[in-house]
Amino acid sequence: MKVTLIKPNIGRREHSLYVDEGRMEPLMLAVIAGLTPDDVEVVMYDDRMESLPYDDPTDLVAITVEIYTARRAYEISAEYRQRGIPVILGGMHPTLLPAEAARYADSIFLGDAESLWHQVIADVRLNKLKPVYKAPPGVGQYNRVMPRRDLFAGKGYLPISLMQYSRGCRFACSFCAVSKYFKRQHYIRKIDEVIEEIAEQGRNFIFFVDDNIASDIRSLKALCRELIPMKINWVSQASLDITQDAELMRLLADSGCRGNVIGFESITENSLRDARKASNLPGFSHYREEVKILREHGMQTWAAFTLGYDHDTIESIIETMKFARRNRFTFAAFNILMPYPNTPLYSQLKKQNRLLYNGNWWLHPQYRFNNAAFLPKQMSADELTDACHHIRKKFNTPLSLLYRFSDLKTNLRSLWCVATFWRYTTLYRKEVYKKHNMKFGLK
């Protein structure tokens, strides 16, 4: 028996294909391969840079689907189904929108794979694939399941190992699909299993892809203590409230944490309230103290902003970029506020009749990547799109790069930090131009 795992691309540029040069390992597919019994052959294809072998014989195609790849995933599914090969779709998007996903596949897998993937394999062996598998969200890779990282060989992924300690987040930001998927629960792996996995994979640069690794501060401190003797460099995603705990900040730095993706979201308190960004609000004083603490601990911060709240204006959007530049963040993402399906933000905009693209921008043939998909209050959708693209370019001019680089406490702190700064800022700068206005899907 043979199973084919697929990671879809987002789509293509208007006049050429899009090859994702900053692609990272699709960890979840390697975990699914690790959950698959040894007598089943598993192959993995990554649509982001290789062509898919539609005509190769296989008994099941499993495609991981995120909102940005849904349109392309459904195209791939159609190709295989035309050839009589059964397709199962899984991931966050089918779980949040099962009725939609079911229209494009023989079977859908809802929830986390760990507790039910063996049943899918057993059913395929009997030629009795069910239309729906419904598994609860939960602890990742329990029972020492190791991802099959051998499947990544030769695919040109960035030299950073992806790993997961926990899933979910205790906060409930209004735009966040994670909070909806995990219902504000936080699931944590056993630390000894994580440590074993780090030792086994051999690299010393790890990206913990946790939704919010700081959702449970106590468990994060416990992880840090175990990481100290391993002498690795690691990064992750964390809420800004880490800065309120001095012991945690010390442990993060000592354990090799070099930075986190942190959701600053907005520089104005009103917008933070709109976003229900509880982690940023207590004692809000324009992040002065938080940024200082991050810098003092040498963190190369990736500041993530969402723009387009009802209080946002063109001026406040430009101010956001200046704030990010002034604070010399190593990286910054200026994301347009997106109505992800099934989130409180989506329901609110729908009720107010402000959704564009019939409310399903992720499938709409006219929608383009990085474009606003709703009517903002204080500008047009096009103005929001253009303002965000403008500040992404401004943040990435050579002068801005040099200014941000010249920070002795972070980007110039060590050779490792210097190399990381240039390797990734150059890559992301290119992506700003390449990805803007991309079409979803290939057709």
Ligand code: SF4
């Ligand atoms: S803190 Fe991050 S992961 Fe948690 S709910 Fe907010 S946006 Fe989602």
